[in-house]
Amino acid sequence: MQTNRRIFVSGLASVVSLASSTISFAADGKLIAILTPSHDNPFFKAEAVGAEARAKELGYETIVLVHDDDPNKQSELFDTAIARGASAIILDNAGADATVAAVQRAKDAGIPSFLIDREIKESGIAVSQIVSNNYQGAQLGAEEFVRIMGEEGNYVELVGREADTNAGIRSSGYHDIIDQYTDMVMVAQQSANWSQTEAFEKMESILQANPDIKGVICGNDTMAMGAWAALEGAGRTDVLVVGFDGSNDVRDSILAGGIKATVLQPAYRQAQVAVEQADQYIKTGSTGQKEKQLMDCVLINAENAAKLETFALVE
Template identity: 80%
Template sequence: MTLKRTILSAGLAGVMALGMGSIAQAADLIAIITPSHDNPFFKAEADGAEAKAKELGYEALVLVHDDDANKQSELIDSVIARGAKAIILDNAGADATVAAVQKAKDAGIPSFLIDREINATGVAVAQIVSNNYQGAQLGAEEFVKLMGEEGNYVELVGKESDTNAGIRSKGYHDVIDEYPDLNMVARQSANWSQTEAFEKMESILQANPDIKGVISGNDTMAMGAWAALEAAGRDDVIVVGFDGSNDVRDSIIAGGVKATVLQPAYGIAQIAVEQADAYIKNGSASEPEKQLMDCVLINADNASKLETFALTN
């Protein structure tokens, strides 16, 4: 072989190797699918997962299902077609999601669920969620204290299809119902929505002008309720939320909403990606499927340390 041909062959081999490396790198895709980023909680999840995936050398594909199970199924079809290595998913329904996650599993793609569980085990590799019951009890205990253990109150509940809505409500009532002088005069779902919570709160307030408190299944609804109360000149009403959003943090510091419960969305999403990375490399789960992360009470004492669903030192 001539020197010229040797150099040409070596160069061609180098180009091919580079090309193959690019293909391999592009194939190392982690898909991150959450509800709408209009809710800062879900945006924090997506941001945390994306940052960790990139840090670990993966391509990150961030998608939104808008709490639509059909759209979620279509997105999972698309990431299966792209040959994703793993899926990080905050799902669109405890029952409706099972088939979609099973479909990914059948295609050899492991799913790591965050924030919301599904009504099946052995389908996802991991279901990493905040300890919603423990967190709700923290919030309820603070609510009881702020209420002085008496008075009429309202509960705003999240989406009925979301298991977290029921778990948080149970956690609230297992504490509050121990106090006979606390009287729930209304309980309505506002579907995790700030706009819907505002509208529901306006109607509830007209029917029950003597309410003293509102306990909410998430911060977005708490902010909607607080806006309606402020508009009605009722900034004396005690409002407690759940999530640990920056909006509620600012409201607490300003003397509006009184408390919330932090669930570490950003950190949980990063843990899911780390476990996905370990699974991709080792072919087995590094942790049990069901994993609970404890929540933290946020009030005027520590609200200033809260930033993007995480406590700073």
């Protein structure tokens, strides 16, 4: 077993090394494993927190594991969940193709998987694939982008991780709207891999090559924050930036007059729905739902940003 592998438990507060701890099985078989990318991204942290809270409300023990978008690490964490005798796995996966074998392995071991946020390329091996309606959300964001751009001007697109199907879906949704406006010209399109640091670096380079840009549309809020930081550093706060996710950081930027808009995908609630379906499946053998399920997104701008809290709208 690989040393220094870490398990994040109990609200992400306790970190226990598997190398120095005895793996124990849930006393009554009621254990839910929650696997997400790094909690450095608040979106993924919200998923983990939401799933863990709901699982505990329903009487389950939990293990919260982080795969860092590394398919090999994800595969090892599946082995951990299987070894622990998990009743179900809640997963935001590390790659649409690379995850198929791990989900199949869990299924073969009698452990159902419930996917959130990102789909995998195969149907029939996960019980549920619950994702935001990324295409619908991207169209909302693109419509707002077109509006604030005044339907004209040079712009940049920062795209997410190429192995992630959401990156392509969001980009398609953006362009199906924006490309209808011939006076809007995309002068650069680059992947920043969902990363704030990469977005900052890419934005600096793009801005040097294209000083006349009017707007930047991003595949997620983390990249939007990186792009905005680069623009601020260059004294270009006139450039209009739109993100996607509905993070508190972008909410605060919108309220401060920085980034102009984002698209909320309900990460916290989506994770809770997955746990609720896992609970029903464990108890009855069925979720009562089809495998692939979409949850609609909501446009967030200056008009409603104050109601946004941890990937949810509150009254």
